[in-house]
Amino acid sequence: MRKGEETRTRILDVAEAAVLQKGFGGTSIEELIAETGITKSGFFYHFRDKNELAKALLNRYIENDERIYDEIFSRARDLVDDPLQSFLLGLKLLSELLSDLPNGHPGCLVAGICYYERLFDREIQEINRNAVLAWRRRFGRMIREIVAVYPLREPVDVDQLADMVSSVLEGGIVLSKTLKEPNTLAEQVLMLRTFVKMLFLPVAEMPRASSGSAFHGGAEPH
Amino acid sequence: MRKGEETRTRILDVAEAAVLQKGFGGTSIEELIAETGITKSGFFYHFRDKNELAKALLNRYIENDERIYDEIFSRARDLVDDPLQSFLLGLKLLSELLSDLPNGHPGCLVAGICYYERLFDREIQEINRNAVLAWRRRFGRMIREIVAVYPLREPVDVDQLADMVSSVLEGGIVLSKTLKEPNTLAEQVLMLRTFVKMLFLPVAEMPRASSGSAFHGGAEPH
DNA sequence: TGAAAACTGTACCGTCGGTACAGGAGGGGA
DNA sequence: TCCCCTCCTGTACCGACGGTACAGTTTTCA
Numbered sequence: 392m393r394k395g396e397e398t399r400t401r402i403l404d405v406a407e408a409a410v411l412q413k414g415f416g417g418t419s420i421e422e423l424i425a426e427t428g429i430t431k432s433g434f435f436y437h438f439r440d441k442n443e444l445a446k447a448l449l450n451r452y453i454e455n456d457e458r459i460y461d462e463i464f465s466r467a468r469d470l471v472d473d474p475l476q477s478f479l480l481g482l483k484l485l486s487e488l489l490s491d492l493p494n495g496h497p498g499c500l501v502a503g504i505c506y507y508e509r510l511f512d513r514e515i516q517e518i519n520r521n522a523v524l525a526w527r528r529r530f531g532r533m534i535r536e537i538v539a540v541y542p543l544r545e546p547v548d549v550d551q552l553a554d555m556v557s558s559v560l561e562g563g564i565v566l567s568k569t570l571k572e573p574n575t576l577a578e579q580v581l582m583l584r585t586f587v588k589m590l591f592l593p594v595a596e597m598p599r600a601s602s603g604s605a606f607h608g609g610a611e612p613h
Numbered sequence: 614m615r616k617g618e619e620t621r622t623r624i625l626d627v628a629e630a631a632v633l634q635k636g637f638g639g640t641s642i643e644e645l646i647a648e649t650g651i652t653k654s655g656f657f658y659h660f661r662d663k664n665e666l667a668k669a670l671l672n673r674y675i676e677n678d679e680r681i682y683d684e685i686f687s688r689a690r691d692l693v694d695d696p697l698q699s700f701l702l703g704l705k706l707l708s709e710l711l712s713d714l715p716n717g718h719p720g721c722l723v724a725g726i727c728y729y730e731r732l733f734d735r736e737i738q739e740i741n742r743n744a745v746l747a748w749r750r751r752f753g754r755m756i757r758e759i760v761a762v763y764p765l766r767e768p769v770d771v772d773q774l775a776d777m778v779s780s781v782l783e784g785g786i787v788l789s790k791t792l793k794e795p796n797t798l799a800e801q802v803l804m805l806r807t808f809v810k811m812l813f814l815p816v817a818e819m820p821r822a823s824s825g826s827a828f829h830g831g832a833e834p835h
Numbered sequence: 836t837g838a839a840a841a842c843t844g845t846a847c848c849g850t851c852g853g854t855a856c857a858g859g860a861g862g863g864g865a
Numbered sequence: 866t867c868c869c870c871t872c873c874t875g876t877a878c879c880g881a882c883g884g885t886a887c888a889g890t891t892t893t894c895a
Contacts, residue, residue, distance in 0.1 A: 394893070395841060414729040416638015419882060431884090433842050440884070503728045505791045506720060507636040523791045545807050551800045554788055555781070558801050562784030566776055569727045569738075569745045578773045579780050585767050586808045616861095617872060641851060653853090655873050662853070 399437045399447075402427050407448055411498040415445060415507050445504070446515055452500040453522045460529060463488065474536035475591050479584055481533075486580040495573030496564050523557060530556045541591040552590070559583045621659045621669075624649050629670055633720040637667060637729050667726070668737055674722040675744045682751060685710065696758040697813050701806055703755075708802040717795030718786050745779060752778045763813040774812070781805045 405426045409418040420441065424434050438444040467481035489496060504511065504519050530553035538549060563579035566572075627648045631640040642663065646656050660666040689703035711718060726733065726741050752775035760771060785801035788794075 398841080411728075414636055414638050416636055417729060420884090421882065430843055432844075432887095435884075436840095436842060498728060501791065502724070502787045505787050506633075506725045506728050507639060519791050520793065523788060545811060547804060547807055548800070551797075551804055554797060555801060555804050558781050558784030558788055559777070560784065561787040562780030562782065565724045565727050565783040565787075566745060566780055569723065569741050571742065575773075575776060578770070579777060582769060582773055582777050585769055586811075589767060589808075589811045620872080642853090643851065652874055654856095654875075657853075658871095658873060 395437070398427075398429065398433070402429070402434065402437060402444075403448055403451055406444060407452065407500070408497070410445075410448065410503065411500065414503060415441070420444075442511060442515070445511055446518065449500055449504060449515060449518055449522075453518070453525075456522075457525065459488075464529075464533065473540070474533065475541055475587075478533050478537060479588060482580055482584040482587065486577040486584070489580060490574055490577035492573065495567050495571075496576050498568060499561060499564050502561050502564065526557045527553050529553075537591060544590055544593075547590065552587075555586070556583060617659070620649075620651065620655070624651070624656065624659060624666075625670055625673060628666060629674065629722070630719070632670065632725065633722065636725060637663070642666075664733055664737070667733055668740065671722055671726060671737060671740055671744075675740070675747075678744075679747065681710075686751075686755065695762070696755065697763055697809075700755050700759060701810060704802055704806040704809065708799040708806070711802060712796055712799035714795065717789050717793075718798050720790060721783060721786050724783050724786065748779045749775045751775075759813060766812055766815075769812065774809075777808070778805060 402423060406418065406423050409423065409426075420431070420434060424431055427434075438447065463484050464477075464481040467477045467484055471477045471480055501519055501522050504515065527550055531550050534549050534552055559579050559582070560576075563576035566579070567574075567576040624645060628640065628645050631645065631648075642653070642656060646653055649656075660669065685706050686699075686703040689699045689706055693699045693702055723741055723744050726737065749772055753772050756771050756774055781801050781804070782798075785798035788801070789796075789798040
């Protein structure tokens with residue numbers, strides 16, 4: 392029992408890295424067993440077929456993802472009591488975590504499967520859908536707490552704002568990976584943070600009289 | 614020449630739809646030739662291998678994408694002169710175009726390839742990277758025009774804000790596809806529009822005294 | 836010590852990407 | 866008219882891969 396779990400985990404580890412680099416179609420079972428040091432029969436002892444591997448991979452990935460969000464935002468909740476400041480801190484912590492990833496974010500399995508859709512059965516698509524809905528609920532819950540205290544300065548739908556967090560994360564991952572700029576993802580999360588801040592807090596009067604030199608986006612030609 | 618082009622285009626049409634549904638790995642050449650009504654030899658007459666098919670597909674997709682953005686934002690530029698109002702209108706038009714897609718956005722090839730990375734050669738990855746950089750330049754150019762006229766109400770980097778457009782689009786596509794909610798993508802674009810508006814325009818004083826009933830995100834439980 | 840769990844080994848099948856090459860239809864220019 | 870070029874078809878074949886079947890062996894733990 393113990394040994395089996397360990398081997399299974401090793402297969403999943405190898406598979407996850409491979410799938411995020413090459414997609415499911417691009418990852419062969421034979422390459423997985425070569426790297427894991429197991430035989431083909433051994434592989435099929437643990438997973439009936441590739442579809443079941445995908446399901447296990449996805450479930451594990453989502454679980455881990457949820458755990459990370461839990462940790463970050465509950466930590467932020469412990470540090471500050473105000474729901475808005477806590478959410479803003481959470482986004483900051485998330486951005487720091489993302490920029491600390493040495494080789495950039497490896498990619499999101501949920502998005503990977505979304506772009507592989509038809510090859511998996513309905514069950515996997517449903518797992519994927521529920522993962523995104525869980526994000527909506529998670530961030531929606533936090534935003535509703537804020538809305539109960541702070542007035543929204545622009546009329547926006549809470550669920551759509553919650554989805555914005557997922558959008559920016561998923562989109563930021565695509566940009567970061569494609570540009571090979573690991574930091575882009577973290578920057579995008581901070582942009583989102585700015586948006587949330589502006590939605591709930593009055594904009595501070597600008598201290599300087601001339602056009603602010605601290606602003607990157609001035610009128611310089613480039 | 615004429616006939617060859619036509620066949621080539623037909624292959625690309627079939628391939629694009631298939632790839633966006635199943636990814637590159639999930640799309641077999643044999644399925645493509647079956648649907649196109651061509652032989653395998655005929656296919657390899659037009660494309661040396663799957664990699665070259667991917668390259669042609671990607672180039673065509675990016676070209677088309679650029680054309681659509683050109684049309685929308687130059688139309689917006691014709692309708693209003695002010696750079697901010699023109700950009701906001703462009704985002705509105707884009708959102709309308711996206712919500713008019715009958716079955717939702719089919720998916721972005723750039724993102725699809727990003728999640729398939731290692732299976733293609735450096736050239737394709739470079740094409741992909743340049744496409745994202747072109748988006749950054751495009752939106753960056755428009756935002757710089759705005760910054761030259763309107764003060765930024767929060768310190769944000771122009772290129773990062775430009776990337777935000779791409780992020781929200783790519784992320785919105787992933788959400789829309791995964792949730793099977795075609796409208797989510799259009800909504801996300803409108804959320805981004807709200808962000809841009811807030812970044813450059815002073816927030817209007819709220820007309821109502823009590824908590825606004827027009828706001829979706831009130832304190833209602835769910 | 837014995838049964839269940841966790842594998843290995845071997846053989847085999849159909850599909851797929853890809854190669855090689857011969858040849859043929861059809862049109863357009865010399 | 867002839868020839869050449871574009872645009873394919875047909876056939877045969879290869880190795881890699883996903884997957885099946887099943888018999889046998891080692892490891893683990895109660």
